[in-house]
Amino acid sequence: MLTLPENFDPETDMLAREVDGRHYRSPRTALQLAYDLVQNGAREDLDQAERTIHAVLDCQERNPSDPHRGNFLWEREDEVVEDLNAVQFILFELVPILTQWEDRLSKAISARMREAVRLGLEEIERIDVHLDYTNIVLKDITNSVLGGELLKDRRIRKRGRDKLVRWLAYTDESGIPSEYNNPGYAAVAIRVLDRLYRLAEDRQTAIRARTAATRLGLSYALHLHPKTGRLAGPYSRAYLDTIFDPARSELETARQWFESDILPDWLSNVIDIRPSHLRVIETANASRGVGISTYHTPAYDFGVASQELTTQANRFIALQSNVCIAHFTRDDAPNGLFTTRYLTNDHWVGDYRQTPSRDANLLAEEGRFHGVQDGPRAIGVYAPCWPSATKSGVDGWSRCRIARAALIWDRRDLIDEILIDGAPVTSLPHDVPRDATIVVTSGNVHFGIRLFSITDLGRNAPIRFVERHGNLLLELSNYEGPEKTFWEQAHPGSFFKGLPQCGFYLELGEREEYGGGWEFGERVADGLILDECDPPSTHYEGEARVWQLGYARDNMIIGLEVDLMTWDLRRRWTRDGDDDWPMLRCAQARQSRSGKVAVMGGELKCGKQAAWVYGCKKGKVWAAGYHGKTPKPLTFETPQGEVSLKGMATGTIVWDNRRVTIQATEIKGKPKVEGGELVEVITAKS
Numbered sequence: 141m142l143t144l145p146e147n148f149d150p151e152t153d154m155l156a157r158e159v160d161g162r163h164y165r166s167p168r169t170a171l172q173l174a175y176d177l178v179q180n181g182a183r184e185d186l187d188q189a190e191r192t193i194h195a196v197l198d199c200q201e202r203n204p205s206d207p208h209r210g211n212f213l214w215e216r217e218d219e220v221v222e223d224l225n226a227v228q229f230i231l232f233e234l235v236p237i238l239t240q241w242e243d244r245l246s247k248a249i250s251a252r253m254r255e256a257v258r259l260g261l262e263e264i265e266r267i268d269v270h271l272d273y274t275n276i277v278l279k280d281i282t283n284s285v286l287g288g289e290l291l292k293d294r295r296i297r298k299r300g301r302d303k304l305v306r307w308l309a310y311t312d313e314s315g316i317p318s319e320y321n322n323p324g325y326a327a328v329a330i331r332v333l334d335r336l337y338r339l340a341e342d343r344q345t346a347i348r349a350r351t352a353a354t355r356l357g358l359s360y361a362l363h364l365h366p367k368t369g370r371l372a373g374p375y376s377r378a379y380l381d382t383i384f385d386p387a388r389s390e391l392e393t394a395r396q397w398f399e400s401d402i403l404p405d406w407l408s409n410v411i412d413i414r415p416s417h418l419r420v421i422e423t424a425n426a427s428r429g430v431g432i433s434t435y436h437t438p439a440y441d442f443g444v445a446s447q448e449l450t451t452q453a454n455r456f457i458a459l460q461s462n463v464c465i466a467h468f469t470r471d472d473a474p475n476g477l478f479t480t481r482y483l484t485n486d487h488w489v490g491d492y493r494q495t496p497s498r499d500a501n502l503l504a505e506e507g508r509f510h511g512v513q514d515g516p517r518a519i520g521v522y523a524p525c526w527p528s529a530t531k532s533g534v535d536g537w538s539r540c541r542i543a544r545a546a547l548i549w550d551r552r553d554l555i556d557e558i559l560i561d562g563a564p565v566t567s568l569p570h571d572v573p574r575d576a577t578i579v580v581t582s583g584n585v586h587f588g589i590r591l592f593s594i595t596d597l598g599r600n601a602p603i604r605f606v607e608r609h610g611n612l613l614l615e616l617s618n619y620e621g622p623e624k625t626f627w628e629q630a631h632p633g634s635f636f637k638g639l640p641q642c643g644f645y646l647e648l649g650e651r652e653e654y655g656g657g658w659e660f661g662e663r664v665a666d667g668l669i670l671d672e673c674d675p676p677s678t679h680y681e682g683e684a685r686v687w688q689l690g691y692a693r694d695n696m697i698i699g700l701e702v703d704l705m706t707w708d709l710r711r712r713w714t715r716d717g718d719d720d721w722p723m724l725r726c727a728q729a730r731q732s733r734s735g736k737v738a739v740m741g742g743e744l745k746c747g748k749q750a751a752w753v754y755g756c757k758k759g760k761v762w763a764a765g766y767h768g769k770t771p772k773p774l775t776f777e778t779p780q781g782e783v784s785l786k787g788m789a790t791g792t793i794v795w796d797n798r799r800v801t802i803q804a805t806e807i808k809g810k811p812k813v814e815g816g817e818l819v820e821v822i823t824a825k826s
Contacts, residue, residue: 141182145173153191154216165216167199168226171233178241190249193237196230197256210263224267228279231260232332235286239339254291261287261296271303271310272425274319275328281307282336282349289341301345304336305769308352308790312750312767313426315723315731316359319449320424320432322375323382323390326360329353334402343824344805348790351803355765357403358754361410362420362726363434364391365441365467368475372434372441373465376424376449383462384550386474406794409759410728419515420726429709431721433513439584439650440468444513444520446709446719448505463509464520466648470554470583477550478587482507482522482642484543488609507545508707512700514714516648519689519700521592523639523707524618524629539625543597544617545642547589549582552612557581558605561665562658569606577665578614579657585648586657588664592643592671592689594618597626616642631705637676638685638704645669645691667693679705686710729754737764741779742795746788747772760797766790771808781815 149156154165155173170192177189199213201221212230214223234253242250264283269276284300287293311317319325333353340346363372369389382388394411397403418436434443448461466478484506507522522545549555558565559579560572572578578589594603594616601617618640619626628635647664654660670690677685683705690699701711712719724731730739731752737744740755742762749768755778756762762778771787778795783802791804798816805824 141184142177142180144188148173152216153188153195162217166214167196167212167216168214168229168233171196171230175233175237178237178244181241181244186244190246193234193249193253196234197252200230200256200259202259208263210259210261212260224269225276225279227260227263227267228269228276228283231257231264231283231287232279232335234260235283235290236335236339238290239286257287258291261291261293265296265299271307272318274317275325275332277303277307278329278332278336282332285336285340285342285345297342301342304345304348304352308348308767309769311352312723312733314430314721315423315426315750316356316432318425318430319376320422320430320445321359321363321371321373321443322377323371323388324379325377326356326371327390327393330356330360330397330402347803347805347822347824351765351767351790351792353402354404354407354792355752355767357397357407358410358729358752359422359724360390361394361407362418362729363441363443364394364411365436366391366411366414367438367469368441368467370441370467370475372420372436372467373443373462373479374432374434374445375462375465378462378465383465383479384477386477386550404792404794406761406763406796409756409761410754413756413759415727417515418727420724421722422724423721426721429721431719435513435515437516437650438469439652440466440648442466442513442516442518442648444511444518445509446511446712448509461505461509463505464511464518464646466585468583468585468648473554473583474551476554476583476585479548480509480520480522480545481505481548482509482524482543482545484524484540486542510700510702510707510709512698512712512714512719514696514698514716517691517696517698518646519592519643519691519698520646521641521643521687521689521700521702522616523642523704539623540619541621541623542617543619543640544601544615545644546616547614547644547646549580549587549612550610551582552607552610555580555582555612557657558612559657559661562661565605568612569604572603572605572614574603577661579661579664580612580614581651581657584651586651586654586660588647588649588660589614590645590664590667590669590691591616592645592669593641593673593687595640595642597629597640616644618642631679634678636679636705638679639707641673641687641704643671643687643689645689663693667691670699673704723750724752728756743777744774745777746774762795763792765792766804771806778815781813783816784812785809 147155154170156163156165174189174192177185201211208221211221212226214226269280281300281304288297330353333349336349337346365372369391371390398405398408420434424430431446445463448463464480468476470476511520524543560576580587597619598621601620606613649660673687674685685704687704688701698714730737733750735748737751737753739753742753742755744753744764746766747768751766754763764776771789774785774788776783776793787808788804789806794801799819800813800816801820803822807823
């Protein structure tokens with residue numbers, strides 16, 4: 141018999157939590173408890189599970205006149221359906237309970253659950269969530285496939301199957317999902333796909349889900365930092381508990397996935413055998429110009445996005461983006477965290493709730509961002525998104541008294557040194573000259589900063605170091621003064637001349653490579669700054685105001701160009717030239733749609749669909765994925781030998797020290813292996 145959690149409420153048979161003095165009970169968490177109880181299977185557990193399931197189903201909207209009939213209240217205390225995702229979370233637990241253990245339940249609760257599933261699937265189909273919303277669309281797909289199979293409804297099952305094909309094709313237009321790299325939701329996506337793989341009767345859909353999970357797992361593994369144990373940024377979404385928890389380890393999560401086969405264990409090589417300095421570049425949404433880049437060294441990981449997540453109308457989603465972040469090691473102290481935000485008024489990270497019942501766990505972002513990165517160097521530019529603004533424009537009529545970007549280091553007490561033009565800062569707050577070279581040292585890393593133009597929308601908007609909530613902040617203010625509206629920022633509007641400028645150059649250096657922060661600062665100061673902008677002029681449709689930013693030193697150059705009228709990113713460049721938005725590019729892995737992918741001595745020749753290759757010469761492991769819907773001739777060459785097939789559709793080939801495994805939705809002919817042993821072939825028909 142399972143021990144019930146301390147917050148179990150026997151009066152409602154649900155889990156209770158307190159927020160601002162009020163108690164809330166979530167059907168989602170209650171059903172997760174019921175899942176565990178039914179899985180355990182003791183008689184007392186099953187009795188409690190049925191009571192809890194009844195309580196959850198009481199939260200389903202069943203009024204035929206309600207536009208969201210079949211959905212669920214997010215909290216038992218809510219009066220109406222508000223969060224449309226609730227039905228996805230509930231069915232994700234409800235359907236597997238019936239699929240796996242319906243024989244453990246009474247006929248009465250089983251019948252009620254089936255009817256709830258039927259109504260929920262009708263609501264899911266009405267909502268038909270967009271392919272951008274990764275973790276929810278994958279739940280839509282999984283619920284539809286498994287729910288359709290449970291109810292013997294071919295139409296619903298086909299809808300889920302077809303949507304998985306569409307989602308994979310949509311993602312393959314870029315490389316990774318629109319909701320890119322995220323500590324929480326990447327794990328959700330991988331687990332959802334794993335459930336679909338394990339429970340779906342339709343094995344083509346199951347193998348397609350496994351192939352998608354493997355590609356997500358490759359990206360996840362490439363972002364894991366071996367020493368900090370953290371998933372390197374940038375993140376499409378970020379919550380306080382996933383960012384500011386020094387004990388958190390996504391690396392441990394990945395190890396558990398390998399052990400339980402949620403992800404194939406060959407992916408452990410991606411973490412354990414890699415170059416000491418590794419660049420990873422991916423594209424999350426090619427049509428919108430959303431790319432992410434990450435750089436690993438033994439002392440830190442550092443990630444920058446081209447912009448924040450902009451795929452949904454719900455502005456709170458954009459508030460969660462974490463576009464510039466680094467984790468770094470500290471000897472004999474917790475690992476460090478650096479991140480950036482744009483904040484207005486007195487807001488701090490975590491001062492937001494999506495609904496009155498939800499925890500203030502959002503990592504607030506009130507700005508719009510563009511960035512470019514080349515290894516340890518990056519340029520970031522911010523523009524405010526005023527408190528009531530939408531992502532499509534600026535609301536200059538909102539009253540505001542503070543608007544500024546903030547560069548944030550956790551644990552002010554663990555900051556070893558702050559230098560401004562070589563002179564130490566001994567007390568806070570401390571003003572910073574606009575043309576200064578700044579160095580912050582903590583643990584094993586130096587952070588070097590130089591500033592680009594920062595528009596003052598008032599009088600003497602400060603640039604300064606301060607301590608806030610125990611953290612160190614470098615505040616780059618566009619405005620600090622009496623609360624006021626900004627007529628000149630209203631767009632569309634008759635006074636608009638462009639968004640205010642606020643930019644910075646940031647470079648990280650490993651502490652052991654320099655004699656001190658002063659030496660690192662001198663290196664950063666040696667670089668040439670490009671900071672040119674068209675003069676202000678009243679905006680007329682079609683006219684641009686271009687701001688160019690760049691930094692150059694030795695054989696290194698980095699820069700970007702943004703239109704201050706529209707906030708469009710016009711160009712990004714590094715020493716390799718203009719950004720070409722690769723699907724995946726790093727020393728150990730590549731992805732393309734060209735019909736030919738090569739890396740680390742491994743080469744895949746296939747149909748002109750999305751395909752990727754990972755190679756590890758030291759581990760003698762090469763893996764390839766092909767996402768084509770129909771079988772095409774395929775050859776996978778490695779330094780040890782090759783695999784060839786007359787035809788292969790969506791699936792993977794793994795060459796592990798001459799042992800070959802193939803998993804695909806469809807294969808034509810018998811695979812030919814030269815130089816290795818064919819260990820296993822799995823297809824939808826096997």
